[in-house]
Amino acid sequence: TSLKRETVCYVPEEAFQHCLLGELERLYFSFLDDSSALLEEIRLFSSLLGKQIKVKISQEELTGLVQDIDEKGRLVLRLESGIQRRIGAEEGCISR
Incomplete structure (x- = not known):
């Protein structure tokens, strides 16, 4: 736009x-x-929180629900298996 x-x-x-x-x-x-103030602002404007996404990491594709963004800016992803995984921007590519 x-x-x-x-x-x-x-x-x-x-x-x-x-x-x-x-x-x-x-x-x-x-x-x-105070990094927590910026983190709250990031969470407020994030379009990924609460969304089901796919993340491709090398040859692996993970599917899960974005639960949070941690203090390092990584996505906290709850995988279909129930395991929680933290994924940084440098680790993979996101698709919805």
């Missing part, structure tokens, strides 16, 4: 970049002070 379509007005690129970088800086320093 585009900013113009979402906001129905023109947003100057430089102003957008300034706001975006300012927000990223705020989040970064907030994380340094």
Whole structure:
């Protein structure tokens, strides 16, 4: 999507970049002070929590329910077997 379509007005690129970088800086320093606050914000906006997903790791494909995001940013996945597994972004590719 585009900013113009979402906001129905023109947003100057430089102003957008300034706001975006300012927000990223705020989040970064907030994380340094207290990572739990940022983690709660991530959970709030996550579209994966409570969803059934498939994760491909090397030659293995896992299917399970995303239960949480842990303190390291890994997905906490409850596999069909009932086993809980934590999966980091560098480990695999997600499909729904």
